[in-house]
Amino acid sequence: QDYTCIKLKVIEFSPETQAALAGNKDIEGKTIFMVAATLRPETMYGQTNCFVGVDLKYGIFKTHKSDELFLMTERAARNMAFQNLSPSNGEVSKVADLVGRQLIGTQVKAPLSTYPSVYVLPMDGVLATKGTGVVTSVPSDSPDDYATVMDLKKKPDYYKVQPEWIVPFEPVAIINTPTYGNLAAPTICAQMKIASQKDKTQLALAKDAVYKDGFYNGVMVIGEYAGKPVQEAKPEIRKQLIEAGEAVPYNEPENLVMSRSG
Numbered sequence: 001q002d003y004t005c006i007k008l009k010v011i012e013f014s015p016e017t018q019a020a021l022a023g024n025k026d027i028e029g030k031t032i033f034m035v036a037a038t039l040r041p042e043t044m045y046g047q048t049n050c051f052v053g054v055d056l057k058y059g060i061f062k063t064h065k066s067d068e069l070f071l072m073t074e075r076a077a078r079n080m081a082f083q084n085l086s087p088s089n090g091e092v093s094k095v096a097d098l099v100g101r102q103l104i105g106t107q108v109k110a111p112l113s114t115y116p117s118v119y120v121l122p123m124d125g126v127l128a129t130k131g132t133g134v135v136t137s138v139p140s141d142s143p144d145d146y147a148t149v150m151d152l153k154k155k156p157d158y159y160k161v162q163p164e165w166i167v168p169f170e171p172v173a174i175i176n177t178p179t180y181g182n183l184a185a186p187t188i189c190a191q192m193k194i195a196s197q198k199d200k201t202q203l204a205l206a207k208d209a210v211y212k213d214g215f216y217n218g219v220m221v222i223g224e225y226a227g228k229p230v231q232e233a234k235p236e237i238r239k240q241l242i243e244a245g246e247a248v249p250y251n252e253p254e255n256l257v258m259s260r261s262g
Ligand code: ZZB
Pocket: 037, 038, 039, 040, 043, 125, 126, 127, 128, 129, 130, 131, 132, 133, 134, 135, 136, 137, 138, 140, 141, 142, 143, 207, 208, 210, 211
C-alpha cells in the first residue's frame, strides 16, 4: 500500500506521557510527531482527532532528521528504516516506550485541519499490523471514525475521555458526493443505523460504499482544490503535504504486512 504518513505535531503530551518521559534526555529540544498512515490525504482538512489503541505498544524513534522524532509502532519504525526515514539505512533507534493508554488526551497539531489543535482518543479496532498504529480521524468521510466518536461522546467515563476533547470537534464538510452529500460518513451511518464502532459488519459495508463514491464521484468543497474532483486533488494535496514537510511517503508491501502480523 502506498500510504501518506501525516505528521501530527505534539503540542502537549497527556500528564501520563509527560510523567513517563520525564528526565529523558533524548527527547530534549526535539519536535515529536505522532505519525498517522492514511490512504486519503485529501481528507486531511476534516481531521478532528487522532486515534490510538489503548493496549498497543508505541515507541518514540529517531528519524532521518536530527531534530525530529516519530511516535508510532516499532513495526512501522522497522519498515521506515528501509525507506530513508531513519538515521541510517536499516537503523531503528528507539528513545522511549509508551502504551496507547498513556497517550489519551495528548494535544496535537494536524496539518490542514480546520481545527488548530486536536486530541488523541481511543479506538478499539486500531491494528498493530497496519500502518503506524496511529490513525488520524476524519468522521465526515470515515464511517469507522464517525462511529467511534459517537461511542466516545455517549460514554466518556467508560472510555476515560473528557467531553471537551470531543464535543467541540464536529465533522467538517470536505467532499461532496451525489449519493451521500457532503457528510458521507454521518449520512451512511444514519441510513444503515450504525450506532457504534462495534457494528463491524455494517461498518465494513459502509466504508466500502463511501470509499468508492468519494473517490470516483467526489468533489472537493474545501481548500485550494474546492470544486475539483477528488481524483485530481488527491495527488496534488499529497505532494504539497510532503513538500511542506508535513507528511512522508510510506510504503507497506501487503505480503510483508501479512508475514509480520503474527
Ligand atoms: C484518514 C481517512 C479518511 C481514512 C477517510 C479513511 C477514510 P484500508 O483501505 O482498509 O487499508 N488506518 C490506518 N492505519 C490503521 C490501523 N493501524 N488500524 C486501523 N485503521 C487504520 O484503510 C486505510 C485507512 O484505515 C486509512 O485511511 C486510515 O484511515 C485507517 F475519509 O485515514 B484513513 C472510507 C474510508 N475513509
